[in-house]
Amino acid sequence: xxxxxxxxxxxxxxxxxxxxxxxxxxxxxxxxxxxxxxxxxxxxxxxxxxxxxxxxxxxxxxxxxxxxxxxxxxxxxxxxxxxxxxxxxxxxxxxxxxxxxxxxxxxxxxxxxxxxxxxxxxxxxxxxxxxxx
Amino acid sequence: xxxxxxxxxxxxxxxxxxxxxxxxxxxxxxxxxxxxxxxxxxxxxxxxxxxxxxxxxxxxxxxxxxxxxxxxxxxxxxxxxxxxxxxxxxxxxxxxxxxxxxxxxxxxxxxxxxxxxxxxxxxxxxxxxxxxx
Amino acid sequence: xxxxxxxxxxxxxxxxxxxxxxxxxxxxxxxxxxxxxxxxxxxxxxxxxxxxxxxxxxxxxxxxxxxxxxxxxxxxxxxxxxxxxxxxxxxxxxxxxxxxxxxxxxxxxxxxxxxxxxxxxxxxxxxxxxxxx
Numbered sequence: 460x461x462x463x464x465x466x467x468x469x470x471x472x473x474x475x476x477x478x479x480x481x482x483x484x485x486x487x488x489x490x491x492x493x494x495x496x497x498x499x500x501x502x503x504x505x506x507x508x509x510x511x512x513x514x515x516x517x518x519x520x521x522x523x524x525x526x527x528x529x530x531x532x533x534x535x536x537x538x539x540x541x542x543x544x545x546x547x548x549x550x551x552x553x554x555x556x557x558x559x560x561x562x563x564x565x566x567x568x569x570x571x572x573x574x575x576x577x578x579x580x581x582x583x584x585x586x587x588x589x590x591x592x
Numbered sequence: 593x594x595x596x597x598x599x600x601x602x603x604x605x606x607x608x609x610x611x612x613x614x615x616x617x618x619x620x621x622x623x624x625x626x627x628x629x630x631x632x633x634x635x636x637x638x639x640x641x642x643x644x645x646x647x648x649x650x651x652x653x654x655x656x657x658x659x660x661x662x663x664x665x666x667x668x669x670x671x672x673x674x675x676x677x678x679x680x681x682x683x684x685x686x687x688x689x690x691x692x693x694x695x696x697x698x699x700x701x702x703x704x705x706x707x708x709x710x711x712x713x714x715x716x717x718x719x720x721x722x723x724x725x
Numbered sequence: 726x727x728x729x730x731x732x733x734x735x736x737x738x739x740x741x742x743x744x745x746x747x748x749x750x751x752x753x754x755x756x757x758x759x760x761x762x763x764x765x766x767x768x769x770x771x772x773x774x775x776x777x778x779x780x781x782x783x784x785x786x787x788x789x790x791x792x793x794x795x796x797x798x799x800x801x802x803x804x805x806x807x808x809x810x811x812x813x814x815x816x817x818x819x820x821x822x823x824x825x826x827x828x829x830x831x832x833x834x835x836x837x838x839x840x841x842x843x844x845x846x847x848x849x850x851x852x853x854x855x856x857x858x
Contacts, residue, residue, distance in 0.1 A: 462626070495856060499689070499698065500700075501698070509769075509814075510815050514803055514805075516804070516808075520801045542650065546658075549642075549684060553642040553688070553703075586691055588691045592725075592858075632822070636776050636835050668786045670783050682817060683816055686775040687823065723856060724858065
């Protein structure tokens with residue numbers, strides 16, 4: 460029952476937030492050396508991804524192209540006006556798994572875990588769980 | 593070995609089907625309170641996603657934009673003529689994980705789990721498994 | 726601690742490599758009959774997907790449309806010039822789970838697991854883990 464959540468406050472309509480440190484802290488606190496970390500985003504206009512964290516221009520380019528590829532002017536029916544955010548939620552995905560081995564999340568050298576805000580700014584939360592084995 | 597599958601019949605060429613109730617029933621039948629639910633789509637022209645289930649216009653907008661963004665007239669080589677369906681399968685993803693805690697799938701307030709049909713109508717099935725912990 | 730990695734050498738800038746046999750070998754070597762196979766791609770310009778493996782034209786069509794949809798000429802800021810590869814990494818996803826039951830990965834009839842190279846040719850590796858249950 461290694462299960463919990465942590466909060467993220469976003470400051471822009473579209474923004475990537477690096478949540479690697481919060482994920483690492485959750486794993487450290489429960490003291491599990493080997494297993495799987497599961498992250499789950501419970502919001503329908505946001506997502507979770509793993510990508511480069513070193514150069515913030517990578518995040519800038521992703522969000523810019525997402526806004527260009529997903530049309531703003533399509534005859535959307537959803538009355539809230541945030542259909543592009545829902546579309547990006549599905550394209551990005553709501554769940555991800557990271558291997559935990561030797562007390563460490565096994566991310567690649569340049570990889571960081573990001574919460575993807577597509578309809579902010581908002582107060583959001585991310586759910587996590589660790590399975591041991 | 594909490595493992596099984598359930599069926600879905602789709603009625604259109606492209607359609608989202610809410611499979612949350614079937615996923616919840618699988619979890620309820622095996623009586624596991626805490627763990628992870630794994631869903632896996634074994635078809636190559638379909639996918640699985642989590643998104644808003646309250647307003648069906650969200651699904652309408654997703655499918656409309658998918659058909660607009662993925663070209664119909666590209667010089668596709670795949671002779672079956674359903675390459676856009678295969679492309680959407682990869683963009684949507686074939687596997688997802690949902691946290692199970694306190695006897696409940698930990699979905700967000702507006703979230704539902706959808707089977708995404710991209711080459712219907714067909715009889716499809718979804719595989720599931722629960723790991724306890 | 727059923728955990729390891731295997732290598733993949735890619736020969737093109739964009740290429741799908743079928744890694745199903747390597748995944749099956751990892752599962753066979755540890756002799757687990759039931760559980761979950763986790764695959765994780767530690768690179769930020771690559772991804773993992775499940776799609777049709779029978780007709781290589783499917784892979785050709787996916788990569789062709791990806792290159793058409795993700796613009797080459799956008800005012801990208803990331804100085805390395807490979808922003809489209811990072812974008813495709815997020816759209817494809819870095820982690821996936823496959824159900825293991827009765828000594829077999831429960832893939833569909835036409836499904837294969839692919840490593841998606843978006844910035845090759847390079848020597849890459851894929852991490853795997855199996856949880857028993």
